[in-house]
Amino acid sequence: MLYKNYLKMHIKSSFQYRYNMIFIAFNQVLINIGEVLAVYLLFQQFTLVAGWTFYQSLLMMGIVFTVFPFDECFARGYDEFPQLIQSGDLDRFLIRPVNIHYQIFGSKIEFTKIPRLLLGITISIIALVNINIDWNILKVLVLIATYICGISVIFGLFVFSAGISIFTVENLEFINILTNGSKELAYYPINIYAKWLTRIFTYIIPIACFNYLPLSYILEIGTIPPWLCAISPLLGMLFLIPCVLFFNYSLHKYKSTGT
Amino acid sequence: MLKSYIGIFKMEFKGELQYRAKAISGIATQFFWGLLQIYLYMAFMTSDTINGLTLSQLSSYVWLGQAFFAMRFITMNKKIGKDITNGNVCYKFVRPIDMYDQWYAEGIGQKLASTLLRFAPIIIIAIFLPPNLRLYAPVNFIAFVLFVLSLILGLLMSHTISMFAIFLTFKTLSDKGSVGIVSSISNLLSGVIIPLPLLPLSLQNILNYLPFRFISDLPFRIYIGNISTHEGLIYLAIGFAWLIVLIILGKNLIKYALKKTIIQGG
Numbered sequence: 001m002l003y004k005n006y007l008k009m010h011i012k013s014s015f016q017y018r019y020n021m022i023f024i025a026f027n028q029v030l031i032n033i034g035e036v037l038a039v040y041l042l043f044q045q046f047t048l049v050a051g052w053t054f055y056q057s058l059l060m061m062g063i064v065f066t067v068f069p070f071d072e073c074f075a076r077g078y079d080e081f082p083q084l085i086q087s088g089d090l091d092r093f094l095i096r097p098v099n100i101h102y103q104i105f106g107s108k109i110e111f112t113k114i115p116r117l118l119l120g121i122t123i124s125i126i127a128l129v130n131i132n133i134d135w136n137i138l139k140v141l142v143l144i145a146t147y148i149c150g151i152s153v154i155f156g157l158f159v160f161s162a163g164i165s166i167f168t169v170e171n172l173e174f175i176n177i178l179t180n181g182s183k184e185l186a187y188y189p190i191n192i193y194a195k196w197l198t199r200i201f202t203y204i205i206p207i208a209c210f211n212y213l214p215l216s217y218i219l220e221i222g223t224i225p226p227w228l229c230a231i232s233p234l235l236g237m238l239f240l241i242p243c244v245l246f247f248n249y250s251l252h253k254y255k256s257t258g259t
Numbered sequence: 260m261l262k263s264y265i266g267i268f269k270m271e272f273k274g275e276l277q278y279r280a281k282a283i284s285g286i287a288t289q290f291f292w293g294l295l296q297i298y299l300y301m302a303f304m305t306s307d308t309i310n311g312l313t314l315s316q317l318s319s320y321v322w323l324g325q326a327f328f329a330m331r332f333i334t335m336n337k338k339i340g341k342d343i344t345n346g347n348v349c350y351k352f353v354r355p356i357d358m359y360d361q362w363y364a365e366g367i368g369q370k371l372a373s374t375l376l377r378f379a380p381i382i383i384i385a386i387f388l389p390p391n392l393r394l395y396a397p398v399n400f401i402a403f404v405l406f407v408l409s410l411i412l413g414l415l416m417s418h419t420i421s422m423f424a425i426f427l428t429f430k431t432l433s434d435k436g437s438v439g440i441v442s443s444i445s446n447l448l449s450g451v452i453i454p455l456p457l458l459p460l461s462l463q464n465i466l467n468y469l470p471f472r473f474i475s476d477l478p479f480r481i482y483i484g485n486i487s488t489h490e491g492l493i494y495l496a497i498g499f500a501w502l503i504v505l506i507i508l509g510k511n512l513i514k515y516a517l518k519k520t521i522i523q524g525g
Contacts, residue, residue: 014513019431019432019433020431020432020436022431023431023433023436024435024436024439026435026436027436027439027440027443028439028442030439030444031439031443032442034443034444034446034447034452035452037507038447038453041453041458041459041462042303042453044459045303045309045310045458046264046305046309049303050302051301082454085317144512174287174288176283177287177288177291177292181291181292181295184295185295188299188302188426191301192302193295193299193302194296194298194301197295197298238366251475
């Protein structure tokens with residue numbers, strides 16, 4: 001399969017600069033640990049945030065720290081889409097008889113994100129062990145769906161901003177608010193923010209669907225009907241559809257930047 | 260001699276002013292971050308004060324942080340990083356000026372320009388926000404004077420700490436990684452990630468005397484009146500002492516790194 005060749009190529013090329021790769025990865029893990037430490041220290045002061053305990057909030061952080069590096073690793077081509085436009089690689093992709101999305105996925109795989117991904121999984125496990133949950137099959141399924149939902153929503157944001165960069169050529173810092181803003185927001189239960197913020201990040205960008213909604217089902221807290229919370233990750237995944245449609249539309253309008 | 264450094268400073272300053280569109284986009288981003296942070300702390304604060312800090316003081320602290328964000332971050336000129344990793348830095352060795360001083364002047368020029376370009380709009384918008392979300396006036400005039408003084412110290416301190424990233428780049432040949440390591444340490448200890456007044460007091464007692472807090476925590480806390488002018492003067496003296504120590508240390512490290520540099524031809 002073609003993707004296997006892509007994978008091999010990227011592994012080979014990144015291991016050419018082994019120390020650089022290890023150094024960057026180590027440093028990124030350090031940043032995340034710093035952020036976890038910051039949240040821990042905040043909870044030392046306040047113990048409860050709007051009824052959520054430290055470990056419950058840590059689980060949300062663990063989800064973000066897992067799904068974000070996953071997308072950054074495997075969907076890096078969308079994340080750094082302006083580079084594909086600027087270098088003219090996109091033009092070359094378009095004349096090849098292979099699906100464009102397939103090629104963008106293969107254009108870059110960022111292995112320096114793997115340690116971050118492992119850290120995210122570790123944090124999730126630490127949080128899950130420290131929370132008392134009455135596990136049953138449905139809850140396990142909801143938890144798995146939550147992670148998949150997170151991956152699709154963040155991926156959707158990457159695709160959306162890639163679509164915008166077709167028109168702007170450069171990655172606007174303002175667009176970063178969408179991706180990085182969503183990320184930082186999701187460190188904590190989204191419903192602790194002001195109403196209007198919660199609404200935007202529930203109905204427009206469904207961060208809540210891999211944040212407090214499914215978790216309030218698993219932890220059995222909150223006032224929202226449990227069945228709605230349980231299916232919320234599935235609803236969140238739908239976010240990907242308009243993003244991909246928008247991207248395809250933009251690509252249709254794409255004019256090369258020339259050489 | 261000083262003239263050439265002022266020349267370098269001016270050049271970088273003007274260069275930075277060219278990127279106006281980038282600045283506007285950056286301001287919008289900072290504004291959103293500021294709001295986000297204040298809403299977050301609002302959710303955290305169940306009582307009126309935390310560690311003696313009211314919500315209005317905290318929101319002033321956040322807005323000042325957003326307004327002066329360009330000077331709070333540890334940055335390294337991409338050119339310098341590239342020069343070191345690809346070896347072009349050796350051409351600079353032939354010039355009869357000190358490398359540390361040259362990089363220092365360059366960096367300060369950039370940092371000052373990008374700060375001056377960005378701080379005013381955020382301050383103006385933040386003043387007109389609804390109560391509890393807005394930026395309040397400084398407690399008194401003396402505090403304001405001390406605030407400006409300590410802000411200058413902060414700019415110098417931030418850049419002096421950034422200079423250690425250049426040394427690390429010489430050692431590791433990874434500019435991204437080096438800046439990342441220095442900035443992730445600095446961001447945590449200087450209050451960029453969470454304002455230092457929100458941390459447990461026992462931890463604050465240590466952080467208050469480390470160099471990182473002088474970057475932005477000290478000026479902001481003088482401004483909101485969390486640190487009295489008397490205390491502020493003492494801290495200011497400690498800060499300048501740290502600054503001198505770190506500059507001497509940084510200078511020697513760069514000198515040492517340059518001595519050990521092997522140029523591999525090409």
